[in-house]
Amino acid sequence: MNIDMIEAAAGRLKGVVLRTPLLSSPFLDEIAGRRVYVKPECLQHTGSFKFRGGWSAVSALPPEARAQGVIAFSSGNHAQGVALAARRHGAPCVILMPADAPRVKIDNTRALGAEVVLYDRATGDRDAIGAALAEDRGLTLIKPFDEPQVIAGQGTTGLEIAEQAAEAGVTEADVLVCCGGGGLTSGIALALEAKAPGLRARPVEPEGFDDVRRSLISGGIERNNRTSGSLCDAIVTPSPGQITFPIMTRLCGPGIAVTEDEALAAMAQAFSRLHVVLEPGGAVALAAALFHPGAFEGDAVIAVASGGNVDREVFCMALDRFGGA
Amino acid sequence: MNIDMIEAAAGRLKGVVLRTPLLSSPFLDEIAGRRVYVKPECLQHTGSFKFRGGWSAVSALPPEARAQGVIAFSSGNHAQGVALAARRHGAPCVILMPADAPRVKIDNTRALGAEVVLYDRATGDRDAIGAALAEDRGLTLIKPFDEPQVIAGQGTTGLEIAEQAAEAGVTEADVLVCCGGGGLTSGIALALEAKAPGLRARPVEPEGFDDVRRSLISGGIERNNRTSGSLCDAIVTPSPGQITFPIMTRLCGPGIAVTEDEALAAMAQAFSRLHVVLEPGGAVALAAALFHPGAFEGDAVIAVASGGNVDREVFCMALDRFGGA
Known part of the structure; x- marks a missing residue:
């Protein structure tokens, strides 16, 4: 870094x-x-x-990985940033969001073309859920900050x-x-x-x-x-x-x-x-x-x-x- | 022009x-x-x-005229633009405003260092009032648009x-x-x-x-x-x-x-x-x-x-x- x-x-x-x-x-x-x-x-x-980091990460992927798609988890802003970056790269995008995130953020993320999967912030382990989804579909996980x-x-x-x-x-x-x-x-x-x-x-x-x-x-x-x-x-x-x-x-x-x-x-x-x-x-x-x-x-x-x-x-x-x- | x-x-x-x-x-x-x-x-x-026009007009004045001061009439935005431009040039500034202008605009104009004179939009002739004030104090009138x-x-x-x-x-x-x-x-x-x-x-x-x-x-x-x-x-x-x-x-x-x-x-x-x-x-x-x-x-x-x-x-x-x- x-x-x-x-x-x-x-x-x-x-x-x-x-x-x-x-x-x-x-x-x-x-x-x-x-x-x-x-x-x-x-x-x-x-x-x-968050659009800066989303674009940076999606644009840095090898073309084959990008074509398979990306996944991100986020309370909302990282979600929207990754979703728009993915859409403008033509890459599939799954977003894992806490169910209590502000409605506007969930709606906007969907409207930007991402598939939104909700989880419970108190009981769910977003890292585990995200890793399983990523492996399942061959998605690249784009972490919100430690990446x-x-x-x-x-x-x-x-x-x-x-x-x-x-x-x-x-x-x-x-x-x-x-x-x-x-x-x-x-x-x-x-x-x-x-x-x-x-x-x-x-x-x-x-x-x-x-x-x-x-x-x-x-x-x-x-x-x-x-x-x-x-x-x-x-x-x-x-x-x-x-x-x-x-x-x-x-x-x-x-x-x-x-x-x-x-x-x-x-x-x-x-x-x-x-x-x-x-x-x-x-x-x-x-x-x-x-x-x-x-x-x-x-x-x-x-x-x-x-x-x-x-x-x-x-x-x-x-x-x-x-x-x- | x-x-x-x-x-x-x-x-x-x-x-x-x-x-x-x-x-x-x-x-x-x-x-x-x-x-x-x-x-x-x-x-x-x-x-x-309006700050663009205010700065343009105040900065274009001969130094002696600027030192005497400027006057403007406005429902508010031109007032604030001229007031800040005048203050940053060190020029005195009188603003003639309708008494029914939004409070925030009157307050802001005063806070930007201008002397605010209020008039009745329905009965007052702002051109005449402004011209009289300008002549009285040697101020240069900065019209809101036809200048x-x-x-x-x-x-x-x-x-x-x-x-x-x-x-x-x-x-x-x-x-x-x-x-x-x-x-x-x-x-x-x-x-x-x-x-x-x-x-x-x-x-x-x-x-x-x-x-x-x-x-x-x-x-x-x-x-x-x-x-x-x-x-x-x-x-x-x-x-x-x-x-x-x-x-x-x-x-x-x-x-x-x-x-x-x-x-x-x-x-x-x-x-x-x-x-x-x-x-x-x-x-x-x-x-x-x-x-x-x-x-x-x-x-x-x-x-x-x-x-x-x-x-x-x-x-x-x-x-x-x-x-x-």
Whole structure:
């Protein structure tokens, strides 16, 4: 896992993924007490950065394997990313999803042409179910984060951040990343190490699901007590990955945990000040930038807003409770 | 008023305005029955394309005039665009706004450092009030649309569309533009004429406020019977301008009128499929693309989403009524 793989992925993604802009607002700068830049991956195809990793992995397969098809398991965003990547490659696609995933994510995944198989998040072992399906049908399993070509795809976000930060005159800053298993965080960290050494990735998680933050403190892989019951479903995973954790240990600054209310308040600010739609799990990095100013040094911070696939009920609840005037 | 002025404005705007991306979604393509590309100017600084024209006009002033200050009148988006442009130039700024403008627009304009003067939209003559204030304080009046440097700034949107459409392989298409007085529409039309002659600008307005559509049919400047009472407040103006109308007559295809419900439904689609926040007046072009497929030929259409400054009540009403699942 190295920068060459990320640059190779960037080549395969060129002209396919959206180069998301870097957004800012004087109103957000005022709340945070420093310049805040937001990388809105909610604008990416399928509504999250996951399309990058999906495309990277599907495009890296040997043609025969691709023709047999792929399988992925995901709470939703990875599912959509892989589904669209597979469809545009003409590859069959099976998605294994928890039965309690947001309806919009299940519907969208089906509409993108994938066969959706549901399992119970509490009692099912998704790894085992996925492996059996893969063997049965000759599908290639595309893991959501602990897979080098997926990490390479997500890392292209970091290549763009390195260029865009330089254009904005930002050479020293923390780059806050909404973090589940660490695919996006470790990919960005590797890209920044090579292209913008003054920028440092930092994982951000919801309180109570901060396995990565705790793992970085203890030096070993820590697990969450629960893996459901968070509005930030997109970034709730049991623990960091075997590949992602060593990268994060070597390159990332300390993790940050934010409350669910802070994530909802960040969604409201993104609505009124940036005019983008964030899901709770995609808003935790912005929440850290806005509401944990003591966690950073320096006069600028960059927050990756990782996804925007949210039900309207949750979105309007966030606006009702936290403004978005 | 020509392409050279637009290119000169692009030079002054470089590194200051956001180059907004071109968004798309297979779900929107399916609704429209053709490829739909959306230029989300709601992501622009101050939440609408108006920052382009504001910056263009303020940056084009002689330094002495700029130091004396500027004045603008606007239902809100032009106000914010001029206010931020003035503040970043260190120029005093007075904004004359109708008293019934959305609260968020009045608040934001004040927060951007402008002095806001309110007037009654039904009984006040904003031109006369503005002219008196300008003379009194030596301010330069920056008109919202019938002003060459403003049109030049808005036209930079068209330069970007020409480049981005070519990158997307689109060489023949209608470019739908949310249209008030015609500053954005005529600026884009001029840019496309020079840079992408296979693309044609077409104004889109709310039903009952379709002065431009009717003017293009009759060949003379038609007026609206009402200038208030529309959710699409951002693009309700009495009539096309003396400068913009001849440009639109020469270059634009027929105008299109959409219902308020269609605009709200387009906002819901933009929420769930593109993850951007549109205001009603900023959604009429996308509404035409999605819900008036018979109005176009060709296999692609480009819709400019001109602004996103909307109160949460209106936004959530749109989602409640028209999905945004």
